[in-house]
Amino acid sequence: MFFTVLDRDKQSQARCGLVKTRRGDIETPIFMPVGTAGAVKALIPAQLHEIGAQVILGNSYHLYLRPGMEVIKAFGSLHAFIGWNKPILTDSGGFQIFSIKENFAVSEEGVQFKSHLDGSTFFLTPEQVVDIQNLYDSDIQMVLDYFAGYPATREEDEQAMATTHQWARRARRRFLETGETGRPNFQFAIIQGGLHTDLRQQSLEELSSLDFDGYAVGGLSVGETREEFERVICFVCPRMSQAKPRYLMGSGTPEEILLAVEHGIDMFDCVLPTRNARNGCLFTSRGKLSIKNERFKFDEKPPDPDCQCYTCRNFSRAYLRHLYISKEINASILNSIHNIHFYLDFMSKIRYSIKLKKFTEFKKNFLLSYQEGV
Secondary structure, eight states, X not given: OOEEEEEEOSSSSOEEEEEEETTEEEEESEEEOBOTTSSOTTOOHHHHHHHTOOOEEEEHHHHHHTTOHHHXXXXXXXXXXXXXXXXXXXXXXXXXXXXXXTSEEEOSSOEEEEOXXXXXXXXXXXXXXXXXXXXXXXSEEEOOOOOOOSSOOHHHHHHHHHHHXXXXXXXXXXXHHHGGGOOOOEEEEEEOOTTOHHHHHHHHHHHHTTOOSEEEEOSOSSSOOHHHHHHXXXXXXGGSOSSSOEEEOXXXXXXXXXXXXXXXXXXXXXXXXXXXHHTTEEEETTEEEETTSGGGTTOOSOSOTTOOSHHHHHOOHHHHXXXXXXXXXHHHHHHHHHHHHHHHHHHHHHHHHHHTTOHHHHHHHHHHHHTTOO
């Protein structure tokens, strides 16, 4: 089986599972470091292996533009091209419809993009996005989807959802057709519907009927309030298939992860750990630490005394502040090692607490410490 639930928490809907791919097993709940263009920023694969990354994420849109299909095809797979032998999940480019703003035009057939690199235009259909990801040989492939952004009217959310469903049907058909060659990859659909619970329910039912290998919650962490985020998570997640992996796309503060795990989410990705690292913000067991602050100039303590990552074992806050202020490349590297380690260790502790049937206790204690302040 592609996905197996191994343990469940007694006081919540949190669960531990195993996603099996030919390139390795993925223990859930899992955090996937983001390597949009085929690289997790400031980290090489050897460091990701050492930190304990089980799967990374790539982006079909960005890789399609650069280095391009012919380059990756020449190497046989995205894995071979980037030197990563573990699983890869590739996003479809649907998020770029939102993030690139004016540089797209959506139609029933697909989406026309205007390249953010050179201004050239190109058109992608749901079928072509499947073909692109097949060429990458990515282990888990996301369908092309569309969401209206935030804020949006109900009519805009409804139209975007209808387009997502139509594209999902076509993508599923194409994926199953190409799967006849025996390609052992998996395909996830993306539940849309904005902040409207009835639309989310409709999207869930429509996509579930197509029997995808897994399901994702999309269209969140795009500017909505914390209350709106929680309302959608609390409604959608428990209604998703018990037998399939559940993926929350693009949400990644520790508080968001704990809430989503509590309601049954298995997979996460977010640029926060690496982006914050490059901006001098470190995640610690006692909250976020801004390493650029003057108060750390003579601080001999590691970033997080409770952390066992390479950065914390070897370097002081004072030195990391010096590197950041001096604009040294090592600042991004060492900060990224710490932040990715923090996230992966955080997920490991979540999994352990679920196995002990003590997730609720873990969540409470973690938040008490995390909100204490550095």
